[in-house]
Amino acid sequence: MIAEYTRSVLAAGTVTLALAFASIVLATAFGMIGALAKLSGKPRVVWLATLYTTVVRGIPDLVIMFIVFYSLPGAINQMLTALGSDANFELNPFVAGTLTLGLIFGAYMTETFRGALQRIPRGQSEAGYAYGMTAWQVYRRILLPQMVRLAIPGFTNNWLVLVKGTALVSLIGLHDLMFRARGAAEATREPFTFYVLAGVFYLIVTIVSLIALHYVGRRFAVGAREVRA
Numbered sequence: 312m313i314a315e316y317t318r319s320v321l322a323a324g325t326v327t328l329a330l331a332f333a334s335i336v337l338a339t340a341f342g343m344i345g346a347l348a349k350l351s352g353k354p355r356v357v358w359l360a361t362l363y364t365t366v367v368r369g370i371p372d373l374v375i376m377f378i379v380f381y382s383l384p385g386a387i388n389q390m391l392t393a394l395g396s397d398a399n400f401e402l403n404p405f406v407a408g409t410l411t412l413g414l415i416f417g418a419y420m421t422e423t424f425r426g427a428l429q430r431i432p433r434g435q436s437e438a439g440y441a442y443g444m445t446a447w448q449v450y451r452r453i454l455l456p457q458m459v460r461l462a463i464p465g466f467t468n469n470w471l472v473l474v475k476g477t478a479l480v481s482l483i484g485l486h487d488l489m490f491r492a493r494g495a496a497e498a499t500r501e502p503f504t505f506y507v508l509a510g511v512f513y514l515i516v517t518i519v520s521l522i523a524l525h526y527v528g529r530r531f532a533v534g535a536r537e538v539r540a
Contacts, residue, residue: 313504316495320505323491324512330405330487331474331516334412338473341417346424360421367418373479375415380407380483408480416473423465427458460531467524474516478509488512 348360367375380402387400402410431454439449481490492509496502 313499313501316491316499316505317508320488320491320495320508321512323486323488326405326486327474327477327488327512328516330408330412330477330480330485331470333409334416334473334477335470337409337413338416338420338469341413342420342424345417345421346428349421349425350428364418364421367415372411372415372476373482376407376411376479376483379411379414380404404480404483404485407483408477408485412473412476412480415476416469419469419472420466423462423469424458426465427461428454430461431457456531460528463524463528463531467521467528470520470524471517474520475513478513 345360345363348356351357384400384402391398391400435453435457436449439453440446444452477487478489481487481493484490488509492505496505499505
């Protein structure tokens with residue numbers, strides 16, 4: 312019996328990883344938009360980006376998740392009813408979890424990317440424009456590669472916290488690693504076995520992530536090391 316539950320728990324790890332990867336993609340998009348908004352110099356845009364990061368970072372993650380999963384569909388359905396529609400809007404746990412984690416960690420990524428962009432000397436952008444590059448070319452060829460290198464430490468930390476944060480989604484019914492581990496622990500009365508199994512899974516993901524992102528950081532730092540030498 313324990314072997315069967317172990318396979319079930321580990322199989323659910325694919326759901327956890329899918330949720331983590333989908334969320335980090337969304338968080339990265341939110342983070343880049345937020346960072347560029349904060350550095351735009353336009354007061355209203357800066358204010359909106361600041362409001363986003365302040366509100367999201369100031370509310371507990373679980374509260375935001377409950378708002379997205381329970382309150383948001385209810386509010387949308389009330390609007391649909393007021394408009395005379397019989398449609399019923401629902402969010403499945405995976406989509407709600409992805410939106411929540413993407414929204415939350417997008418706020419943290421905003422500060423990570425903003426800080427990285429601010430560390431790049433402005434003269435490099437000006438040189439690109441003087442050379443005849445467009446704004447997109449300056450961003451893609453000059454700013455983005457350096458931003459990746461400078462943002463890797465903060466990105467790594469956010470990613471690791473996000474991976475562990477996926478465990479919260481089990482509370483809204485997603486059959487992920489923690490949901491299956493809790494069910495197996497209750498069914499077999501072996502909580503130590505299955506919670507340790509879940510902990511080892513997250514630890515392995517952490518170790519693999521650290522190795523992979525360290526490699527990415529070294530790849531993007533090659534040019535910087537050569538210039539300093």
